[in-house]
Amino acid sequence: MIRAKDLELDVRHGPILYLxxxxxxxxxxxxxxxxxxxVDAGELRCVIGPxxxxxxxxxxxxTxxxxxxxxxxxxxxxxxxxxxxxxEIAEVGIGRKFQKPTVFEHHSVFENLELAMAADKRVFPTLFARLSGAQRERIDEVLQTIGLTEQVHREAGALSHGQKQWLEIGMLLMQDPHLLLVDEPVAGMTHQEMxxxxxxxxSLAGRHSVVVVEHDMDFVRSIAKRVTVLHQGSVLAEGSMDEVQNDxxxxxVYLGE
Incomplete structure (x- = not known):
């Protein structure tokens, strides 16, 4: 079985995903x-379409x-x-976040991140017994990345919609994936959360490759360097946001709706 660590030389430059x-x-x-x-290694790609x-x-x-x-x-x-x-696909380093967050509502933010490590069966026997210093450091690092350090002991069910979305991204990051697939991350968010x-x-691009599927064009414009437009199951256009918007x-088929 090929694991994510075996991909390091393979994805340092050029495409990480070939379809x-x-x-x-x-x-x-x-x-x-x-x-x-x-999709290139370290790239943040937005995918839009009707x-x-x-x-x-x-x-x-x-997936x-x-x-x-x-x-x-x-x-x-x-x-x-x-x-x-x-x-097996998850194990080689592809993580997917669906539109509706699926966190463990009755567990704390910390426990959610801790449980996310359980996908690695080598870690599972140590959970809730004693985390190593490196594991605690990793959780602290992810908490800082997703901006939930102050909510570390709160139950996930008590978080705002946006915070739940960030927590789920954090749970994926605990697996240290090479490629993150993120589906409509800002649906239902406030402007500040967006x-x-x-x-x-x-901030995740570079260390990870990130593919974002989103309908909110203002949000796409705020993050996109390269945009792919799908229509009827194939690529209609690809390029910068300006190039795509003026196509x-x-x-x-889409922006004129």
């Missing part, structure tokens, strides 16, 4: 149509939830994602 010629049909409906997409464009299905393929009818999906240059199960989320996601095809 080529992917096709998926559900009951005759073509959800993904010859989709080809590359409902039904294939954004969720694309992430389902990357092993959906198997394509044809095409290839590689992580780094060596790992064929289509040959791995969902747990600004903090923008800072959080941009007549994008205006017609």
């Amino acid at each position: 080529e010629g992917l096709n998926v049909s559900f009951d005759g409906f073509k959800a993904i149509d010859e989709l080809t997409l590359y 409902n039904g464009a294939g954004k969720t299905t694309m992430m389902d393929i990357i 092993g939830k959906t198997r394509p009818d044809s095409g290839t999906a590689f992580f780094g240059q060596k790992i064929d994602l289509l040959k791995l199960s969902e747990p 600004e903090r989320t923008a800072k959080l996601l941009t 007549p095809r994008v205006i017609e």
